[in-house]
Amino acid sequence: MQKVLITGAAGFLGSHLCDRFIKEGFYVIAMDNLITGDLKNLEHLFKLETFEFYNHDVSKFVHVPGKLDYILHFASPASPIDYLKIPIQTLKVGSLGTHNLLGLAKEKKARILIASTSEVYGDPLVHPQTEDYYGNVNTIGPRGVYDEAKRFQESITMAYHTYHGLETRIVRIFNTYGPRMRLNDGRVVPAFIGQALRGEDLTVFGEGLQTRSFCYVDDLVEGIYRLLFSDYVYPVNIGNPDEITIKDFAKEIIKLTGTKQKIIYKDLPTNDPLQRQPDISKAKEIIGWEPKFDRNKGMKRTLDYFKEFSEEELKKSEHRDFSKK
Incomplete structure (x- = not known):
């Protein structure tokens, strides 16, 4: 039986x-160190x-x-509320954490897949975003701790591949949603659903003309799985190119x-990306992947998950400042 190590395992993805x-x-x-993860997401597996x-x-x-045959490195705060609250830990997990896991992969002769993000593109000047776009990132802005952690993560991963011959894969993940998201993590899907279920008005930042492209979690996992077992070592965008403005x-959601x-x-948060849409041509060509879930179907499943939350759980998130990712 092959063994896989998954970091950030108690989190959403x-x-x-x-x-x-x-x-x-x-x-x-x-x-997982459970700084943002929750063991409830894994409790059904503990008996195995x-x-x-x-x-x-x-x-x-x-x-x-x-x-150890494979490593998937998904340990990192991924929402603005988290990485603005714990900026040093965010930088360390992207740098020291990645270094440690690359070293472990080298020792075990394991293949490692690194979870990068569309945030490496920053507030993009190219639309849609292709993998060969270098990005437009403010290194010292409030989002820089996350953006630069992920950019460094990609760099050191490629260095281990070229210098040590390590088998590496890099996935650039665009906005993803689905069951097990934290209701109060500040990302747009749980923020809007939480506000709607609490009977609050929905908070949109700026004029709401910034765009996002939402990929259902099952589609994303399929793309990651295929990429791990492909022969492609360079970054690959995995996301749904169906773009929508935040206002729409x-x-x-209403x-x-x-x-x-x-x-x-x-007011719009500092350095909030105005456009976010993946070009998934490489994913289609290299791993034969494209999303299958339309947003309506995926959102219904996600809403059903959040409807199971108690009134107390819903209220716990109402004081949070929802800066949109």
Whole structure:
């Protein structure tokens, strides 16, 4: 049985990846320091003999006994609320954490896939964003701690590939949504759904003309899985190119939830990207991937998940400042 280490495993994407690799017959070693992750996302796996969990910060030395075939590095705060609150940890997990895991992959002769992000493009001057676009990033702005952590992550990963011959893969993830997102993490999907379920007006920043492209989590996991087992070592965009303005998306949420809230407007956060749309030509060509879920179907599934939250859980998130990613 092949073994895979998944970091950030108790988070939104990490937990879905654990499910997928268990389903595919792998022995899964999950690792998370739970700074933003939640063990509830993994509790259904603890009874399995092919699953184990390590509570560990990958920014510190990482040791996994025995053989290891694959590593998926998904440990990182991924929402503005988190990485603005813990900027040093965000930089460390992208730099020290990535270095530690690349070293582990080298020791174990394992293939490693690094989770990068569309944030490496910053506030893009090219639209849609292709993998050969270098980006427009403010290194010292409030979002720089996340953007630059991911850009460094890509650089050191390619250095390990070219210098040590390590088998590496890099996925650039665009906005993703689905069950197990944290209601209060500040990203646009749970922010809008949470406000709608609490009966609040929906908060849009700026004029709401900035765009996002939302990919359902099942589609994303499929793309990541295919990329891991491909022969392509350079970054690949994985996301849904179906672009929508934030204002129109807020209207969709109001219609979906059947609520009658208004849309209210606040100042646009610093360096908030005005356009975000992936060019997925490489994903189509190299791994034969494109998203299958339309936004309406995916959002219904996501809404059903959040409807299970108690009133107390909904109220816990209402004081948060929802800066949109």
